[in-house]
Amino acid sequence: MNIILITPNYLSPQQLYCSLKAMAILEIILIPQQKSFLRVVKKYPSKKAYFINNGAGDTVDILFEDIGVLIKGFDHESKLNQFGADEWNENFFRDTYANIPHSFFYIYENKEELYYMTFCMWYDNKMQCWKQNILESLKEYDNGKDFLLSYICINAQQWIEWAKYYFDMDINCEVVEKVYRNEQITINDIVAFNPKCDVKQVLQEIFDLEC
Numbered sequence: 001m002n003i004i005l006i007t008p009n010y011l012s013p014q015q016l017y018c019s020l021k022a023m024a025i026l027e028i029i030l031i032p033q034q035k036s037f038l039r040v041v042k043k044y045p046s047k048k049a050y051f052i053n054n055g056a057g058d059t060v061d062i063l064f065e066d067i068g069v070l071i072k073g074f075d076h077e078s079k080l081n082q083f084g085a086d087e088w089n090e091n092f093f094r095d096t097y098a099n100i101p102h103s104f105f106y107i108y109e110n111k112e113e114l115y116y117m118t119f120c121m122w123y124d125n126k127m128q129c130w131k132q133n134i135l136e137s138l139k140e141y142d143n144g145k146d147f148l149l150s151y152i153c154i155n156a157q158q159w160i161e162w163a164k165y166y167f168d169m170d171i172n173c174e175v176v177e178k179v180y181r182n183e184q185i186t187i188n189d190i191v192a193f194n195p196k197c198d199v200k201q202v203l204q205e206i207f208d209l210e211c
Helices: 013-030 033-038 090-096 102-107 111-115 145-149 156-167 173-180 187-193 199-208
Strands: 002-005 041-043 049-053 059-065 068-074 119-124 129-134
Touching: 013 041, 013 049, 013 059, 013 068, 013 156, 013 173, 013 187, 013 199, 059 102, 068 145, 119 145, 156 173, 173 187, 187 199
Parallel strands: none
Antiparallel strands: 002 129, 041 049, 049 059, 059 068, 068 119, 119 129
16 A cells, blocks of 8 residues: 555645535535525534535545645546445455544444545645555556546536536526626626525525535
């Protein structure tokens, strides 16, 4: 097992957080709270953490802590998915999670959730770089990292292209760009983006993202 520094460097923690927040805001406006299970990106209540679920069995958890950031991804079609393996490999989890600070895992009250993982990487705030354990014996298998990280739209244009396909509708690009610039959006912006939404509920949910 080797720990590698990921090069080229992935997004900075701030860029990553802002991208996830923008995606969450846009889906809050488009998808009502009573159908929030259809949202791809959700914030963990009262925690600085976001979760991605594509509705097809694949997930990404992004956890922000003072020591850094953890990204845990699960590609259900990967051969590293132990739930679909011919023989359970406990060492895969031991070695993939090796050297990762345990404080990242406190958010998981049910430790079985840690088994829903085919790749894991973390950002070390002290070294200011992303790290990943590479298991030499399993290097030939696709862990789903590139596929799962592609769900994180790092700019407005990426989100617009994804949303046009996912929602099969025209997208108000000006509002998306404003959200990605982290500018405060108005009631008029919200209505322009989705005239059918419950504006009061949307504003409350966006406020809750900061909690």
